[in-house]
Amino acid sequence: MQEQQVTIEGRAFMVAPPFMTLATQNPIEQEGTYPLPEAQLDRFLLKIRIDYPTQVEEIQLVKQVTSGKSGESLDVSAINTIIKPEEILILQRIVAELRLDDRVYDYAVKIVRNTRNWPGVSLGAGPRGSIALIRAARAAALLAGRDFVIPDDVKSIAIATLRHRIALAPELEIEGHNIDTVLSSLLNKVEAPR
DSSP states (O other): OTTOEEEETTEEEEOOSSOOOOOOOOSSOOTTOOOOOHHHHTTOSOOOOOOOOOHHHHHHHHHHHHTTOOTTOOOOTTOOOOOOHHHHHHHHHHHHTOBOOHHHHHHHHHHHHHHTTOTTEEEOOOHHHHHHHHHHHHHHHHHTTOSBOOHHHHHHHHHHHHTTTOEEOHHHHHTTOOHHHHHHHHHHHSOOOO
16 A cells, blocks of 8 residues: 555556555455454554445445346446546645644544553554544544634544554453444543643
8 A cells, every 4th residue: 555556466556646545344254355464454544334224225226236237237327526636636735734733633642542551452553543533633624614623523533543443352342342332432531622
């Protein structure tokens, strides 16, 4: 990922900016796949959980994929481009310049540092977690139409930013706890600046 290239059958191909890596994880069929090491997981900005669609959404999906089509082909000709690569690069520069009060930096770092000694967490997030949390909070602020970051931006994106950067202790997993609930508990205890 960091090399901004892909390798296919031993041949490297450079990928033009904006370079983005998306990965999917199917917890049901993992035969022949291996979990990524923590150092590689840490390079992903967010881990977004997508649940099953609602019944109405699933009916629409099934109709769209099966009406007048055979096999697994999906007609994507009706999909419109909503943003061009050059525009993404401009937005990335704008996001990088959004203002942050030192107290917001402190808040984000406190959240991440607390993952390192939180009860039931066996592996906390490292400094990349703090960096990712600030970058994601800046993007959240821009999406909210602001040119500055507030503590709520940090809090709103913290779980998606940190859930793949920590590991629970086995006893918590046995008790049925999950990373999201542990992170929610942590977020409720770390005081946000006013």
